[in-house]
Amino acid sequence: ESPPPSQREIDLLAWTRNLVALATARSLYGASNPLEGIEGSFWEFDHGLGGLLVGICPQVTARKAYRGREKLVQSFAAWLRNGKHKEADVAPIIANRVAMAAKHGWELQEVARSEVSFLFAGIVNTATTSFWGVLQTFNDPKLLGGLRAELAVDPNSKTIEARLRDAKLLLEAVVNECLRLGSDTYSTRVVVPKEGVEVEVKGKEYWFQGGAMVQISGGTIHASKENWGEDAREFKPERFLKGVSFKNFRAFGGGQTLCPGRNFALAVVRLLIAMVVTSLISRL
Structure with missing residues (x-):
């Protein structure tokens, strides 16, 4: 006899990935999405x-x-060919992307590949961060209790969205700390002056040849004890509640290449963690 759902073991990573992938695909491409x-x-x-x-x-x-x-x-090509991108539940950003591609003469296969890349960007890192957020939260009873208390600020609120608007400081801190420890991003820059440029960093001078490529390692910056303290490699979301400087936080890159989809990604991660935390209150 199978155990009841509340006692059944699951692969948390696979479960989180599945949930985020399908939810993202449906929110962007509608109920008939290609995924x-x-x-x-x-x-x-x-x-x-x-x-x-x-x-x-x-x-x-x-x-x-x-x-x-x-x-x-x-699958995306068939979805486009059948005009599914024109359905009412497709997000405006997708309809606009497809219309722009058609305006500039893109072939169907080119548009399909572009949309696969777009969906890929919207799912992969978000799903992994959501997994770490849920895992770290339930691994710490004190943190779990704090999040539940924060999300239950308004007992009359019936929606997760309303609770997130009212109280999300600790939740934001959890997500930021997951990103700090788990995102190993790289920002790439090209030295513009043909004659090169000299840069001084903390009293040391560095010479960069014109046309050379320079990479900024986000993972290294996020693990630096100089930036985050002796406990830099420990999961401590409370550090983001103490006025920590975000100049060394590069989960979404920086400068002109700052990820344009960061707000969407953060909303997905926060919402998923909040849903899991609050839906299990009566059972744990």
Whole structure:
């Protein structure tokens, strides 16, 4: 006899990925979105992305990822071909993207590949951060209690959205700390002056040759004890409640390349953590 759902073991990472992937696809592409029924292909594409980026005969060297990506492309192409992007529940940003591509003469397959990339950007990091947020929260009874108290500020509120508007300081701190410890981003810059440029950092001078590429390692900055203290490698969301400087926080890059989808991603992660935390109050 199978145990009741409340006692059944699940793969938390797989569960979180599934929930975030389908919720994101439905919110952007509507109920008839191209990811329905082929979510497995999406994660095959993601897990083998490194092999695809190498670009050496990917049909053979990264076969599973290649097939997953092509299956996604074909699903998106069929979705576009059937005019599904014109349905009322499709997000305006998607309809506008498709219209702009058509205006500039893009072929159907090109638009499909572009949309696969767009959905990929909206799911992968968000799903992983959501997983860490749920895991870290339930790993710390004190943190779990604090979040539940924060999200129950208004007992008359019937929606998670209303609770998030009223109280989200600790929740934001949890998400930021997950991003700080888990996001290993790289920002790439090109030295513009042809003659090069000299930069002084903390009393030391560095010379950058014109046209050279410079990478800024977000993961290194996030793990720096100089920036975050001796406990830099520990999960302590309360550090973001103490007026910590965000100049060393590069989860979404920085400058002109700051991620334009960061607010959408943060909203998804916060909402998922809040839903899990509050829906389990009566059972834990």
